[in-house]
Amino acid sequence: MDIKITIIDRHGTPHEVDAPTDMNMNLMEIVRSYELAPEGTIGICGGMAMCASCQCYVLTDHELPEMSYDEDLMLAEAFNVQDNSRLGCQIHIKPEMEGLKVQLAPEA
Numbered sequence: 476m477d478i479k480i481t482i483i484d485r486h487g488t489p490h491e492v493d494a495p496t497d498m499n500m501n502l503m504e505i506v507r508s509y510e511l512a513p514e515g516t517i518g519i520c521g522g523m524a525m526c527a528s529c530q531c532y533v534l535t536d537h538e539l540p541e542m543s544y545d546e547d548l549m550l551a552e553a554f555n556v557q558d559n560s561r562l563g564c565q566i567h568i569k570p571e572m573e574g575l576k577v578q579l580a581p582e583a
Contacts, residue, residue: 478570483534483578484511494568502563502577503529516582522564527553529563530580537575539566554583 477493482505484490494505503518506529520526524545530553533539539561542550546565550556560580566572 476570478568478573478575480505480568480572480574481576482506482509482511482531483576485579485581489576494572496568496570496572498568500568502531502566502568504564505568506563506579512579517579518564520564524549524562524565527562527580527583530555530560531563531577532557532580533559533561534576534578535574537572539572553580555580 476496478496479491480494481489481491490509490511492505492509501522503522506512506517517528519528527549543565546562549562550560
């Protein structure tokens with residue numbers, strides 16, 4: 476089953492995309508599959524929470540998985556961090572995320 480989520484790219488353009496909930500994909504992989512960020516600028520570490528290239532700002536009040544120690548540590552060192560910052564690679568797409576809206580953080 477797909478859900479609709481909105482991803483605002485680094486130019487400020489919103490994209491409403493279909494995100495599958497049955498493939499264990501994360502938000503960073505969705506951004507890459509729709510090519511919403513230039514190749515090599517997102518998911519550089521391959522989704523291991525070891526870079527902050529997939530940092531995004533969560534704009535809706537969805538209940539998301541709790542931040543892991545590794546994610547928290549990485550965001551502590553990242554640029555442009557805000558209170559609503561998360562790493563896209565750590566947010567796995569689930570049905571209850573229908574309507575989620577995020578904005579990609581500026582490239583560091």
